[in-house]
Amino acid sequence: xxxxxEPIIVFDHVVKEFRQxxxxxxxxxxxxxxxxxxxxxxxxxxxxxxAGKSTLVRMINALEQPTSGTVTVMGHDVSxxxxxxxxxxxxxxxxxxxxxxxxxxxxxxxxxxxxxxxxHWRKDYQDKxxxxxxxxxxxxxxxxxxxSQLSGGQKQRxxxxxxxxxxxxxxxxxxxxxxxxPETTTEVLQLLERVNRQLGITIVLITHQMNxxxxxANRVAVMSAGRVVEQGDIxxxxxxxxxxxxxxxxxxxxxxxxxxxxxxxxxxxWPGRLVTVVVRQRDIVDADGNVLVPASxxxxxxxxxxxxxxxxxxxxxxxxxxxxAIGAMTYEFTGDEARIDAFLDDLRRHSDIVDFGTKADxxxxxxxxxxxxxxxxxxxxxxxxxxxxxxxxxxIEQNDxxxxxxxxxxxxxxxxxxxxx
Amino acid sequence: xxxxxxxxxxxxxxxxxSRSDWSVLKPLLAQSVVQTLQMVLxxxxxxxxxxxxxxxxxxxxxxxxxxENRVVYRVLDILVNIVRPIPFIIFLAAMQPLTVKVVxxxxxxxxxxxxxxxxxxxxxxxxxxxxxxxxDHGVIEAARAMGASKFTIxxxxxxxxxxxxxxxxxxxxxxxxLDMSAMAxxxxxxxxxxxxxAYGYQKFDQTVTWTxxxxxxxxxxxxxxxxxxxxxxxxxx
Numbered sequence: 001x002x003x004x005x006e007p008i009i010v011f012d013h014v015v016k017e018f019r020q021x022x023x024x025x026x027x028x029x030x031x032x033x034x035x036x037x038x039x040x041x042x043x044x045x046x047x048x049x050x051a052g053k054s055t056l057v058r059m060i061n062a063l064e065q066p067t068s069g070t071v072t073v074m075g076h077d078v079s080x081x082x083x084x085x086x087x088x089x090x091x092x093x094x095x096x097x098x099x100x101x102x103x104x105x106x107x108x109x110x111x112x113x114x115x116x117x118x119x120h121w122r123k124d125y126q127d128k129x130x131x132x133x134x135x136x137x138x139x140x141x142x143x144x145x146x147x148s149q150l151s152g153g154q155k156q157r158x159x160x161x162x163x164x165x166x167x168x169x170x171x172x173x174x175x176x177x178x179x180x181x182p183e184t185t186t187e188v189l190q191l192l193e194r195v196n197r198q199l200g201i202t203i204v205l206i207t208h209q210m211n212x213x214x215x216x217a218n219r220v221a222v223m224s225a226g227r228v229v230e231q232g233d234i235x236x237x238x239x240x241x242x243x244x245x246x247x248x249x250x251x252x253x254x255x256x257x258x259x260x261x262x263x264x265x266x267x268x269x270w271p272g273r274l275v276t277v278v279v280r281q282r283d284i285v286d287a288d289g290n291v292l293v294p295a296s297x298x299x300x301x302x303x304x305x306x307x308x309x310x311x312x313x314x315x316x317x318x319x320x321x322x323x324x325a326i327g328a329m330t331y332e333f334t335g336d337e338a339r340i341d342a343f344l345d346d347l348r349r350h351s352d353i354v355d356f357g358t359k360a361d362x363x364x365x366x367x368x369x370x371x372x373x374x375x376x377x378x379x380x381x382x383x384x385x386x387x388x389x390x391x392x393x394x395x396i397e398q399n400d401x402x403x404x405x406x407x408x409x410x411x412x413x414x415x416x417x418x419x420x421x
Numbered sequence: 422x423x424x425x426x427x428x429x430x431x432x433x434x435x436x437x438x439s440r441s442d443w444s445v446l447k448p449l450l451a452q453s454v455v456q457t458l459q460m461v462l463x464x465x466x467x468x469x470x471x472x473x474x475x476x477x478x479x480x481x482x483x484x485x486x487x488x489e490n491r492v493v494y495r496v497l498d499i500l501v502n503i504v505r506p507i508p509f510i511i512f513l514a515a516m517q518p519l520t521v522k523v524v525x526x527x528x529x530x531x532x533x534x535x536x537x538x539x540x541x542x543x544x545x546x547x548x549x550x551x552x553x554x555x556x557d558h559g560v561i562e563a564a565r566a567m568g569a570s571k572f573t574i575x576x577x578x579x580x581x582x583x584x585x586x587x588x589x590x591x592x593x594x595x596x597x598x599l600d601m602s603a604m605a606x607x608x609x610x611x612x613x614x615x616x617x618x619a620y621g622y623q624k625f626d627q628t629v630t631w632t633x634x635x636x637x638x639x640x641x642x643x644x645x646x647x648x649x650x651x652x653x654x655x656x657x658x
Contacts, residue, residue: 061566083570090568101559104657105581114577115567146657166567 008170008202009037009060014069014079016055016226029055030066031226037219039169042196042203044213044234046249047223053206056223057172060204061093062086074169091119094163094201098175100155102147108158109134109143115165133161137191153184160191164199171195173205177212185209189216210249214238214321222246235322236284240293256317256328260365263356266314271359272334275344278352279318281325296351297329307343310334446620446629453616454636456530460602460612464537465595471538472545472594475501477575479546480553487561487571497546504543509601512540513608533610537601544597548590556582585656592648596641603637613637 016030029052037043045053058064059071062078071079076089102111109130116126134140137157147155156176163171173192177185193216195201205217213220213234221231224245230237241247257276258266266274279297304311316329333340347353355371357363363371475497481487482494507515516536517527524535556579564578580587603614613633621630 063562063565087568087570090566093566095563095566097559097563099557099559101557101563103560103563103578103582104557105584105655114564117577118567118569118573148657162563162567172566 006039007036008039008041008074009035009204010072011035011056011059012070012072014056014059014066014071016052016059016064017067028052028226030059032069033226033228035221035228035231037202037204039202040196040200041219042193042205042217044205044207044217044220045223046207046210046213046220047245048208051223052226053223054174057174057204057206060170060172061090061095091115091166092168093170093172094160094166094168095172095174096156096159096163096176098178100147100152100159100179102155102158102162104147107144107146108139108150111147111158112161112165115162119166129165133165136164137161151184152180153187156180156184156188157191160188160195164195164201169202171201171203173203173207175206175208178207178209185212186215192216214319218322222249233322235282235324235326236292238321239280239326240284256319257354258315258330262315263365266330266332267356267359267362270312270314270332272312272332273337273340273344273358274314274330274332274356276316276328276330276354276356277347278354279325279327279329280352294350299350300329300347303343303347307339307346308335309340309343449620450616450632450636453611453613453633456605456611457599457602457613457637457640460530460534460537460605460610461595461598463534464541464598464601465591468538468541468598469545469591469594471542473549475542475546476549476553477579479550480579481571481575483550483554487574501543501547504540505547507540509536509540510604510607512536513604517608528609530605530610530612533602533605533608533612537598537605540601541594541598545591545594548594549587552583552586552590553579555586585652588648588652588655592645595644595648599637599641 011033014030014033015028017026017028019026031052033052033056035056045057047053055064059066059079060073062071062081066079069079070077073089074092078086078089081089103114106114112130112133113126116129121129130143131140134143137160139154139157139161142150142154147158150158159176160171171192176192177188180188189212192203192205196203196216203216205213207213217234219232220234220237221228222237222243222245223229224243229243230241230246237246238250241250256279263274277297277300280293280295281298283291283295284293285291310333312332312334314330314332316327318325318327318329320326333343344353344355354368355363356365356368478488479494479497479501482490482497484491484494504512513533513536516539520532520535521527524532526532560578560582561574564574569577602610602612603617605612606615606618613636617630617633620626621628621633
């Protein structure tokens with residue numbers, strides 16, 4: 001997946017501000033973001049709507065220009081380029097959209113041929129390329145249909161074919177699967193994975209769905225209120241999220257940790273010791289090889305056997321992120337309390353566990369989670385404030401009266417340049 | 422103005438032997454149809470094209486659009502709003518000095534076509550603007566992302582995407598221009614409107630009036646039917 005480790009997209013202290021007409025205050029959609037995306041990456045950018053991720057990605061192909069900071073794409077500083085000079089750069093950056101954005105009055109084949117026409121391809125080469133692309137996305141028999149005759153998944157595949165037409169190096173996917181059902185989402189994601197593996201195209205994937213990132217990304221950045229609050233290899237972020245917003249996203253993708261209501265229900269049915277064991281198949285290490293978060297739950301079967309505990313598996317979810325298992329399992333352990341305590345002490349040594357106690361001697365849910373201090377799970381107290389902030393920003397971003405603070409007239413550009421120098 | 426209009430309306434009528442003498446009226450009616458078609462078609466072509474350009478400028482300079490320019494948009498917007506509500510018969514009179522300068526005369530069919538083109542341009546511009554506004558911004562953004570220039574986007578995305586409603590808008594415009602042409606009689610422009618007034622209304626002959634009305638209705642029906650058929654074929658949504 002990763003051929004080279006050369007950065008192909010670099011954000012350097014990028015700020016993007018919008019000003020609301022009438023109101024004097026400016027709104028920061030992107031707040032001092034520095035980020036580097038390597039060639040061959042499938043880089044997920046996740047955040048709630050209005051977190052600034054869409055604005056951020058639109059600066060890669062200069063649909064938006066930063067208020068300050070620079071965006072370097074394939075060696076070009078696209079943040080200070082005129083529309084004319086941007087054209088060849090844009091032809092090397094494909095883009096697909098949530099609403100597909102296909103030309104409704106053009107057939108599937110004409111849609112795919114459009115970027116080739118812009119690039120002045122010879123007609124017979126155009127036709128050949130269109131057939132090739134149709135085959136790649138599996139829509140050969142739909143060449144002469146109009147977009148309205150296609151399903152959502154087919155439309156997005158046309159969008160992908162169109163975005164790939166001029167052999168781009170980068171593919172930007174702006175909520176590309178958000179309008180699709182889960183099954184179609186998986187199909188489209190598999191296609192994107194093929195685009196990455198077979199064609200070596202770097203993909204930047206914006207989404208608010210954690211499972212999308214989880215399915216295909218190898219690196220992820222989490223955005224909240226215009227800032228990148230967390231980034232890294234996908235497994236590391238998944239297994240050891242630090243920020244509340246990240247934890248919240250991960251909780252939506254994994255249902256291994258039971259919620260309080262489920263614990264209450266289980267406690268009624270199974271009076272024994274309820275324990276949730278976090279599963280992490282490998283250690284999370286930093287660049288120098290230091291273990292940040294160790295593996296967890298790997299020796300549980302062995303320990304159960306050694307301590308002779310009777311156990312029942314009640315609830316859980318294991319998922320694979322980057323082909324490594326991650327999740328949580330909830331057991332009921334029954335038998336002699338002292339032996340269970342000894343067993344749990346042993347288990348704790350190499351695993352993160354949440355001990356909810358027994359029906360007779362229960363441990364309060366919040367206390368149990370807090371005592372366990374595990375990385376996984378939603379953090380309600382801190383999370384509630386973040387979406388509110390984000391919604392506020394989204395409202396302003398969607399308002400027509402928002403004014404782009406980026407200098408656009410020649411005079412403004414000159415002034416901005418002077419200021420920089 | 423008054424004397425001229427009266428002269429053109431009454432002079433031929435006075436020579437008629439009797440009312441409803443169709444042997445005399447027929448060639449006059451044929452001439453009126455030709456004059457009407459001449460005025461309407463020339464106006465639709467010239468005003469339609471200029472209106473398309475002005476409409477695209479109005480749309481393009483709107484806040485948030487490709488050529489966003491608040492000043493240009495405001496000025497054009499106000500100009501269109503000033504011109505459009507003027508009743509055409511008054512507009513004809515008000516434009517007279519300019520018509521003399523441009524056309525060389527202020528009476529006759531040609532003299533009627535000039536103010537008709539002006540009014541048609543403004544009317545078209547608003548219709549074009551209104552039919553471009555619903556075009557999905559997403560497809561424009563997609564074209565920009567592919568590196569299309571702004572003019573290319575207008576030509577290859579914006580107008581093709583809005584083509585079906587634009588054709589219906591032009592059919593609507595045809596009716597408006599036909600309406601305008603009926604007033605050309607006041608400046609000696611002739612046409613079906615003048616025919617109906619001069620030989621029907623003023624000679625108390627309902628048959629003549631209704632003959633002109635029915636021809637106009639047929640004209641409108643034919644144009645609307647053609648436009649509907651084209652729009653239906655084009656609409657792929």
